[in-house]
Every structure is written in C-alpha cells, then in structure tokens.
Amino acid sequence: MINTPNAITAVRTVVAMALAVSAVARPSVALTAGAYVTYWAGDILDGFAARRLDQETRAGAVFDIVADRACTALCAAALLVLRPDVALPIAVFLAQFMVADCLLSLSFLRWPLLGPNYFGSVHRGVYRWNWSPAAKALNTGGVVGLALLAPSPWWATGLAAAVAVVKAASLVTVSRL
Structure with missing residues (x-):
C-alpha cells in the first residue's frame, strides 16, 4: 500500500488538516484558503500520480476517499469559524x-x-x-x-x-x- 500516490495522499491530508485545525483555533482566511488549496491540489496530484505512475490500487482509492472526508470536515469547520x-x-x-x-x-x-x-x-x-x-x-x-x-x-x-x-x-x- 505504500507507493507514491498514497504518500501524496498522506502528506496532503496531514498538511491540509493541520492548516484547517490552525484556522479553527486562530481564525484566518489565509490558513483556511491554504487548507482548501492543499486538499484540492493534493487530491488532483495523488490521482494524477496514481494514473501516470501506473500505481492505482483499490486500497489507494479507499484511502483517498477517506482522506477526502477528513480534509473536508476540517476545512468546513475552518470555513464556518470565518463565516457562520x-x-x-x-x-x-x-x-x-x-x-x-x-x-x-x-x-x-x-x-x-x-x-x-x-x-x-x-x-x-x-x-x-x-x-x-x-x-x-x-x-x-x-x-x-x-x-x-x-x-x-x-x-x-x-x-x-x-x-x-x-x-x-x-x-x-x-x-x-
């Protein structure tokens, strides 16, 4: 299960979640935007890498789907702090x-x-x-x-x-x- 696309998924998830949690703790447009950009750009990049490197796996697809939910939940929380x-x-x-x-x-x-x-x-x-x-x-x-x-x-x-x-x-x- 450890391959380049899954590593990208892991990194983008950890970074996006850290930025979003920071934005919840200390409301910031920049941190919220950074969390969303990291999540979305990383999601595009991990899928591109999986297809380009011929490293697509069913486990990787499930990992990506779960990671998307984690990122989305925290990014949404950061957005709500800014815009209730x-x-x-x-x-x-x-x-x-x-x-x-x-x-x-x-x-x-x-x-x-x-x-x-x-x-x-x-x-x-x-x-x-x-x-x-x-x-x-x-x-x-x-x-x-x-x-x-x-x-x-x-x-x-x-x-x-x-x-x-x-x-x-x-x-x-x-x-x-």
Whole structure:
C-alpha cells in the first residue's frame, strides 16, 4: 500500500488538516484558503500520480476517499469559524458528502474496478453525474465557492441540495445494478 500516490495522499491530508485545525483555533482566511488549496491540489496530484505512475490500487482509492472526508470536515469547520452565516449550506453539503457521496464513492468495490473514476464501465450516467471532472468540481468547489462569494447563503444551499438530490438518485441507480 505504500507507493507514491498514497504518500501524496498522506502528506496532503496531514498538511491540509493541520492548516484547517490552525484556522479553527486562530481564525484566518489565509490558513483556511491554504487548507482548501492543499486538499484540492493534493487530491488532483495523488490521482494524477496514481494514473501516470501506473500505481492505482483499490486500497489507494479507499484511502483517498477517506482522506477526502477528513480534509473536508476540517476545512468546513475552518470555513464556518470565518463565516457562520453559511452554516446551512455547509451542513447540507456535509450531510451529502460525508454520508451519501462516501457510500456512493465506495460502491465501486462491488465491481472489479480500481476506483470510482472507472465507474463509467458500469454506468455512464452515474459516472458523469458524480466523478467526471465537472461533477467533482461542482460537488465541493461549487458549494464552497458559492458559500463564499454569493450575496446570500441560499445560493449555496440550493446547489448543495441539488447535489444531494443527484447523490440520492445515483445511490438508487447503483442499488438497482
């Protein structure tokens, strides 16, 4: 299980979590932004390294999925310290990401796939709705971006709710396969 992509996952998780905990203890836009950038850039880099170095493993995919939840939880906490007014959209987002999306992401284990990025061979729609590059960006970056930039938290709440509906529909679809 020790390989370059998993080492990247471990490092990005430890650094992002340390930055986020620091941002919770001492509220800081810079620390919160650093935590999110480390998490997201590291998540892109570990996946790229896994594919480029031909080091993808099912255990590595599970490690990445679990690490994503740890980073997301602490980054969201840091964001809420700075912006308590976005508690509702962040709560809706966390409910779907920590539970529905986690279950959905781990569903690849039912098939002989290396990870969710290959779910298109099982169901193209579920892959497109959840793991295509656009879907991945919208799932977390879209909600966080709207929470920070929209004039009202209702925009981010609406997007988080829409994503939750997509996750629920995807879970129903996968359960029928």
